[in-house]
Every structure is written in structure tokens, then in C-alpha cells.
Amino acid sequence: MKLFFPLLLLAFNGSAQTSSVYPKTYFQNPLKIPVSLAGNFGELRPNHYHMGLDYKTNRVENIPVYAAADGYVAKVKIEPFGYGRAIYINHINGYTTLYAHLNDFYPDLEKYIKEQQYKLESWQVFLDIPTGLFPVKKGQFIANSGNAGGSMGPHLHFEIRNTLSETNLNPMLFGLNIPDNVPPTIQRVAIYDRNKSTYEQSPVLIPVKGSAKGYITTPAVIPVKSDKISFAVTSYDTHSGSSNPNGIYEGILYDNDVESMRFTMNNINYDDTRYMNAHIDYKTKANGGPYLQHLSELMGYTNSIYTHGKGSGIINLSDGRPHNIRIVTKDADGNSASVSFAVKYSPVKAPATPMSGKMFYPLMLNVGEGSEDGDFYIGEKGLYDSVRIAYKRTPAAAGPVVVSAVHTIGAAYIPLQEAMVVRIKPTAVLTPGQKNRIVMQRFAGTKKGIVKVEWQGDWAMAKFRDFGSFQLVVDNEPPEIIPVGFKDSANLSKATKMLFTVKDNLDEFKNFRAELDGKWLRFTNDKGRNFVYVFDEYCLPGAHTLKLSVSDEAGNVTARIFNFTR
Numbered sequence: 001m002k003l004f005f006p007l008l009l010l011a012f013n014g015s016a017q018t019s020s021v022y023p024k025t026y027f028q029n030p031l032k033i034p035v036s037l038a039g040n041f042g043e044l045r046p047n048h049y050h051m052g053l054d055y056k057t058n059r060v061e062n063i064p065v066y067a068a069a070d071g072y073v074a075k076v077k078i079e080p081f082g083y084g085r086a087i088y089i090n091h092i093n094g095y096t097t098l099y100a101h102l103n104d105f106y107p108d109l110e111k112y113i114k115e116q117q118y119k120l121e122s123w124q125v126f127l128d129i130p131t132g133l134f135p136v137k138k139g140q141f142i143a144n145s146g147n148a149g150g151s152m153g154p155h156l157h158f159e160i161r162n163t164l165s166e167t168n169l170n171p172m173l174f175g176l177n178i179p180d181n182v183p184p185t186i187q188r189v190a191i192y193d194r195n196k197s198t199y200e201q202s203p204v205l206i207p208v209k210g211s212a213k214g215y216i217t218t219p220a221v222i223p224v225k226s227d228k229i230s231f232a233v234t235s236y237d238t239h240s241g242s243s244n245p246n247g248i249y250e251g252i253l254y255d256n257d258v259e260s261m262r263f264t265m266n267n268i269n270y271d272d273t274r275y276m277n278a279h280i281d282y283k284t285k286a287n288g289g290p291y292l293q294h295l296s297e298l299m300g301y302t303n304s305i306y307t308h309g310k311g312s313g314i315i316n317l318s319d320g321r322p323h324n325i326r327i328v329t330k331d332a333d334g335n336s337a338s339v340s341f342a343v344k345y346s347p348v349k350a351p352a353t354p355m356s357g358k359m360f361y362p363l364m365l366n367v368g369e370g371s372e373d374g375d376f377y378i379g380e381k382g383l384y385d386s387v388r389i390a391y392k393r394t395p396a397a398a399g400p401v402v403v404s405a406v407h408t409i410g411a412a413y414i415p416l417q418e419a420m421v422v423r424i425k426p427t428a429v430l431t432p433g434q435k436n437r438i439v440m441q442r443f444a445g446t447k448k449g450i451v452k453v454e455w456q457g458d459w460a461m462a463k464f465r466d467f468g469s470f471q472l473v474v475d476n477e478p479p480e481i482i483p484v485g486f487k488d489s490a491n492l493s494k495a496t497k498m499l500f501t502v503k504d505n506l507d508e509f510k511n512f513r514a515e516l517d518g519k520w521l522r523f524t525n526d527k528g529r530n531f532v533y534v535f536d537e538y539c540l541p542g543a544h545t546l547k548l549s550v551s552d553e554a555g556n557v558t559a560r561i562f563n564f565t566r
Contacts, residue, residue: 084149
């Protein structure tokens with residue numbers, strides 16, 4: 001079986017994925033409690049689409065999780081954020097199911113993973129499991145649900161993927177038993193002037209209300225000031241027996257009853273999930289507004305979820321006639337809602353407002369107009385829409401830590417798909433020791449972050465995926481290792497675990513390592529908060545020496561030794 005199973009997987013994968021019909025009875029729900037979803041496929045999340053289903057677990061952990069179909073455990077991932085603890089199961093029909101935010105795996109798998117962590121001397125792992133080593137049957141217990149990783153509360157995250165391409169597919173298309181007779185809700189429509197950048201305007205927001213014929217607007221005919229417009233919609237969906245506002249499956253725009261554009265949440269690859277920022281009105285959301293899903297495709301959105309009809313979603317009103325607009329939103333079960341209204345071009349002469357900054361374009365290499373000691377570069381896949389990006393240099397306050405001017409680039413409400421390059425020259429002469437401890441700091445409002453720089457002659461270079469203000473900082477301060485609940489030379493014979501926190505002056509640290517009597521010891525670090533060791537067979541009764549070390553982004557290292565009795 002170990003020799004032939006992968007061949008069967010390859011043979012069946014192509015037919016499974018090219019067929020327009022998803023297998024409707026192959027998979028079962030991974031929980032055996034009444035289904036209630038906290039999130040669905042394609043739902044809008046910060047900087048990404050949600051790539052699966054979130055099953056509620058009655059607000060508790062340790063609900064049994066079961067394999068959705070026959071297969072074998074192919075991979076296991078353990079990380080402080082993201083999935084937390086996850087199992088990947090490959091199936092003979094060319095699909096992979098993923099189960100995330102788990103607590104303990106089933107005993108044989110848990111034992112194997114622990115052995116591999118000690119072999120690799122790393123708690124954080126992404127392991128390829130030998131084919132067939134852990135076969136599973138449909139409905140077999142595989143783990144307990146939890147709240148690990150980037151989870152805000154107990155639940156199970158579940159995905160279905162194409163095994164070969166690793167593209168995520170909408171699980172709602174596979175006939176899972178999740179009753180849904182509830183249509184989506186439409187809350188508002190937004191109108192954009194497409195003679196200018198979507199990031200250089202605030203849309204006209206049109207509230208909607210229900211009627212016997214669906215949703216309508218007041219007034220029924222909306223005057224617009226531009227001869228070229230596009231639309232976005234705020235719409236949510238629920239399923240039978242649940243009030244949780246989840247994402248919609250499809251949005252369709254009709255111009256005079258002719259389909260112009262639609263988006264569909266069928267399949268999305270993790271390489272493309274950040275393009276969610278091109279699908280929404282990012283500026284409105286970043287400034288505290290609602291999610292607005294565009295019904296037109298921004299130029300820089302490649303491999304998009306959009307399908308062109310007879311148009312592009314951008315409506316030309318230069319004919320001066322009213323255009324009847326209909327927007328339809330659907331869920332994966334075919335329940336739909338629609339809003340209908342008309343738009344008419346009503347030109348208004350208004351003085352042009354001068355905009356600062358150089359115009360940058362998607363799908364082009366853009367070089368910023370900086371200064372003698374600061375510049376930036378945005379690659380071809382950096383921007384989603386054309387936009388002016390301003391640059392400003394400000395002298396930094398004098399002090400021993402900041403060693404450059406402040407270089408402000410763009411605005412935080414302009415999104416980036418790929419990281420831009422920021423280059424800064426220090427304003428002071430640095431010693432070799434100082435250069436080795438330089439980081440570039442970004443700040444925007446209350447948000448801060450740092451990146452270790454690379455040197456190009458006198459220039460310090462780093463990459464960032466957000467605009468903001470940037471400066472060079474010398475970091476000579478090592479992190480702190482702080483024990484919680486015990487002191488050196490403590491008697492821990494009655495304790496169940498040891499816990500440590502790590503603090504850093506710039507809130508960035510890495511390379512935590514623990515050694516017990518000279519041998520690596522497994523500490524967990526869920527959510528990056530605390531480092532925890534639960535006493536087990538690797539710490540027998542007696543006297544012990546524990547050595548901990550950790551470094552920061554600048555390369556400063558701290559090591560501490562603790563003696564204790566077990």
C-alpha cells in the first residue's frame with residue numbers, strides 16, 4: 001500500500017480537479033456536533049481571504065475531530081501563530097483536507113511528532129510524514145479541537161485542497177451537511193469615480209432597504225458626477241440555524257440587464273490570498289469603515305476571482321442616459337439577494353484639487369523620488385491600482401538610538417501586495433559594531449515594526465509590505481528572560497510546568513533555545529506569548545540545570561542559567 005497509494009493519488013488527481021462537479025458524498029463534517037459556522041471560505045479577513053470553514057465548538061476546547069474521508073496523514077504543522085497545530089490528510093481522489101488550531105493529536109501521531117521535535121531540536125516544525133505511516137479511515141478520531149495559533153477563540157479550521165496544486169477549494173461545494181435556506185443580506189452599495197484612483201477618493205455610500213421586490217435605494221435614480229463609475233457592495237451571509245455573519249460566495253453586476261462582471265469564491269491559492277486587499281476598498285476599511293467588495297477588477301489583481309461578462313464592471317455613462325443597475329449576491333447553496341437602482345450622469349464643474357506625490361502604476365517597476373539619504377522601490381506586483389505616492393523627509397530627534405532622518409513614504413491606507421524596498425543612509429558615522437546592530441523601524445500611528453537591514457555600501461536596505469514612516473535605529477539592548485512563578489534553586493517537585501516570558505525593547509525576538517542538563521528541551525510557544533515546558537519523561541526527579549538563550553532581530557543574545565530540583 002505504501003508503494004502504490006501515491007501513484008493512485010496522481011492518477012485520480014487530474015480527473016478530480018478538471019471536473020466541474022465536486023464529489024458530493026465523499027467528505028463528511030469533521031465534527032459530530034450540530035454544525036454552526038464562525039467563518040466560511042472567501043470571507044474577508046485582515047490582509048487575506050479566509051481559506052476554509054471555521055466550525056464552532058460550543059466555546060470549549062477538546063471536542064473530538066474526525067477524518068473527513070479515508071486517507072493518510074501527509075503533513076503536520078506546529079507554529080506559534082497561523083494554524084497553531086494542524087494535520088494534513090491526503091485522499092485517494094486527489095484532495096487534501098486540513099484541520100487546524102488543534103490540541104493533542106491521536107496518541108500514536110502525538111508520540112511520533114514529539115520524537116521528531118526532539119530529533120530536530122525544534123518545537124516549531126512542518127513535517128512531511130512518510131506515506132502510509134499513519135493511515136486513517138473516514139470518521140476516525142484524529143485530534144482534539146483547540147484554540148492554538150492565530151485563533152481568537154476555540155474552534156476548528158477545516159480546508160479542502162487540490163493535493164498537487166495546493167489550491168484551496170470552497171468546502172461548501174462538496175455537499176457537506178450544512179443546511180442553508182437563508183439568503184445573503186445586502187447592507188449598502190458604494191459608487192466610485194473611475195477617472196481617478198480608488199485610493200484617492202471616498203466613495204459615495206448608498207444605503208439600501210428591503211422591499212417586496214428585493215433591496216432598493218432611495219432615491220431610485222442616483223445622480224453621479226462622473227461619466228465612468230464602478231460599484232462595490234457590503235453583503236453578508238448566514239446559514240440555517242446560525243446568525244453569524246459570514247462571507248458571500250458570489251457577487252454579480254448587471255448593467256441594463258447585461259452581466260458586466262462577477263466574482264466567485266470557488267478556489268484561491270495561498271500565494272494569492274493577500275489579493276483580498278485588491279478585492280475590497282482597502283482605504284475605506286483602513287480608515288475604520290465597512291468592508292466593501294469591488295464589482296470591478298483592479299489592474300494589479302492577477303489570478304483574480306473575477307470573471308468578465310460583457311463588460312469590465314466599469315460603467316460608461318457618457319451617453320447621458322440612465323443605466324439600470326442590478327447587483328446580485330449569492331451563497332454557495334444558490335440562495336440570492338439583489339438590489340436594483342438606476343444611475344444617471346449629472347456633470348458638475350468643480351475645481352481640480354491638486355494631489356501631491358508621483359504617480360505610480362501597477363504591473364510596472366516604480367522608483368520613488370526620495371532624497372539624498374532616502375529612497376524606495378516598488379516592484380511590478382506591488383500595487384493594485386494607480387496612485388500618487390508622496391515622500392517626505394523629516395530630521396529625527398537627536399539621540400544615541402535613532403541614527404537617520406525619518407522618511408515618510410505613501411499612506412497606510414494604500415495597500416501593497418509585495419514588499420517594497422526602502423533604502424536609508426544614516427546621518428551619523430557608524431562604527432562596524434554599530435552597523436551590525438542597525439535595524440530599520442517602521443511606524444504608522446500606534447503600529448511599529450522592525451527589520452534587520454542589509455548594507456549596500458553606505459545604504460541600509462530593508463523590505464516592508466506597508467507604507468509609513470521609516471528610520472534607522474541602533475539596538476544594543478539584549479532581550480530579557482523572565483521566569484514566572486519560581487526562582488533559581490527552586491524545588492519544583494510539585495509543579496506541573498515551567499513558564500518564562502521574553503521581553504525586548506523593540507518587541508522582536510527569535511531563536512529561543514532551552515537545554516536541560518546539556519540536552520535540548522521542548523518548550524511550547526503558542527501565540528508567541530509565553531514559553532512553557534510541561535514536565536514529562538525528559539525531566540526525571542533530581543537536581544537539574546536549565547540553560548535558556550534568546551536573540552533579537554539586531555543580533556543581541558541573552559543567556560540565563562537556572563538550577564532547580566524536580
